[in-house]
Amino acid sequence: MKAMLPGTAADAGRPVVLGEAAEPEPTAGEAVVAVEAYSVNRGETLQLDGGLDRRWAGWRPGKDVAGTVVRAAADGSGPAAGTRVVAHPPAYGWAERVAVPTTSLAALPDSVDAVTAAALPLAGITALRLLRAAGPLAGRRVLLTGASGGVGHYLTELAAASGADLTAVTATAERGARLLQLGATGLLTSVDGATGPYDVVLESVGGTTLPRALARLAPGGRLVWFGQASREPVTLDFFDFFKGPVGARITHFDYTVSDTTYGQDLTALVRLVGTGRLHPEIGTVRDWSHTADVITALRDRRIRGNAVLTVD
The missing domain is CATH 3.40.50.720 (NAD(P)-binding Rossmann-like Domain)
Structure with a gap:
C-alpha cells in the first residue's frame, strides 16, 4: 500500500516522501481503518526533524486519522466493518490503511465529515x-x-x-x-x-x-x-x-496519562462537534501529496489551527 515515509538524505531535504509500505498486521484488539484524511501535528514534525525520539525502528508518522473500518477487531471489540470512525493510533496513520486499537477510536455520525474529524484527535x-x-x-x-x-x-x-x-x-x-x-x-x-x-x-x-x-x-x-x-x-x-x-x-502535563481512553475522549469530542458546541479550526486542507509542503508551512508558523490532508 502507499504511505508517507520519513525522508532520507537522498530526498533533497523533504521531510516525507510517498512510497510503499507493508499492509498493517492488526493484533486481536485492533481494527484496520481505510484512511480518508489525517492531520499533521507539531510533535510529528519534531520527530521527523530528529528533535524527538522516534521510539522504534521502522517508525512512520501518523497519529490523527479518520476513515472507515475495513476489518473489524478479531476479539469482537470495537465497531463493525463499514463504520466511519476517527482514530488516534500510536503511529503509521499517514497511509492508505492503518491498524488502530479499538480503545483509540470512536464512531462518527453522518453530521461529522472525515476532514473535520481528522483534526480532532491529538489536539x-x-x-x-x-x-x-x-x-x-x-x-x-x-x-x-x-x-x-x-x-x-x-x-x-x-x-x-x-x-x-x-x-x-x-x-x-x-x-x-x-x-x-x-x-x-x-x-x-x-x-x-x-x-x-x-x-x-x-x-x-x-x-x-x-x-x-x-x-x-x-x-x-x-x-x-x-x-x-x-x-x-x-x-x-x-x-x-x-x-x-x-x-x-x-x-x-503529559497528554498520554489519563484515567480515560483515547476512544472515550474522542467520543466526547465528536459529540461536542456534532451538536455544534465545538468548532475545529482547520487552517488548510490539501491532498496528501502535499504533506511535505504542509509540514514546512507548519514549521514556519504559516498555518493557524490544524492542517488536514486527504487521501485519494
Missing part, C-alpha cells in the same frame, strides 16, 4: 485533558500561551464554555482573531503585556516565556506546562519562584 484530546488538569474554571482568570495552534483553539472554546475568563497569547493579533470569536476575553502578542494575576496559566511555549508567565500567577495558582513550541530550553530561578505567589504550583 482535541490534549485540550480536554488539560482542562481536567487545570481543575474547575468557572469564574477563574486563565492565561494561555501559544494559543493559535490546534490545541489552543480547542482549549479556548472549551474553557470559555466552562466560564473561564481567558486571555490568549499569540505571535500576532491576526493569528489570534479567531480566538476572540471562540470566547477569549483578551488577546495579547506577548506575555509581557499580561497584567494578571491569573488563577491558571496554560503554557506551551517554553524558553523565556514560561518564567515570565509563572510570575503572573495568583497566590495558590497553577501553571500547567504542556509544550515547548519555541524549542528553547527553560531556565527557572527557584529563589524567585519561592519569593513569588504563595502556594503557586507547576504541573508537568
Whole structure:
C-alpha cells in the first residue's frame, strides 16, 4: 500500500516522501481503518526533524486519522466493518490503511465529515485533558500561551464554555482573531503585556516565556506546562519562584496519562462537534501529496489551527 515515509538524505531535504509500505498486521484488539484524511501535528514534525525520539525502528508518522473500518477487531471489540470512525493510533496513520486499537477510536455520525474529524484527535484530546488538569474554571482568570495552534483553539472554546475568563497569547493579533470569536476575553502578542494575576496559566511555549508567565500567577495558582513550541530550553530561578505567589504550583502535563481512553475522549469530542458546541479550526486542507509542503508551512508558523490532508 502507499504511505508517507520519513525522508532520507537522498530526498533533497523533504521531510516525507510517498512510497510503499507493508499492509498493517492488526493484533486481536485492533481494527484496520481505510484512511480518508489525517492531520499533521507539531510533535510529528519534531520527530521527523530528529528533535524527538522516534521510539522504534521502522517508525512512520501518523497519529490523527479518520476513515472507515475495513476489518473489524478479531476479539469482537470495537465497531463493525463499514463504520466511519476517527482514530488516534500510536503511529503509521499517514497511509492508505492503518491498524488502530479499538480503545483509540470512536464512531462518527453522518453530521461529522472525515476532514473535520481528522483534526480532532491529538489536539482535541490534549485540550480536554488539560482542562481536567487545570481543575474547575468557572469564574477563574486563565492565561494561555501559544494559543493559535490546534490545541489552543480547542482549549479556548472549551474553557470559555466552562466560564473561564481567558486571555490568549499569540505571535500576532491576526493569528489570534479567531480566538476572540471562540470566547477569549483578551488577546495579547506577548506575555509581557499580561497584567494578571491569573488563577491558571496554560503554557506551551517554553524558553523565556514560561518564567515570565509563572510570575503572573495568583497566590495558590497553577501553571500547567504542556509544550515547548519555541524549542528553547527553560531556565527557572527557584529563589524567585519561592519569593513569588504563595502556594503557586507547576504541573508537568503529559497528554498520554489519563484515567480515560483515547476512544472515550474522542467520543466526547465528536459529540461536542456534532451538536455544534465545538468548532475545529482547520487552517488548510490539501491532498496528501502535499504533506511535505504542509509540514514546512507548519514549521514556519504559516498555518493557524490544524492542517488536514486527504487521501485519494
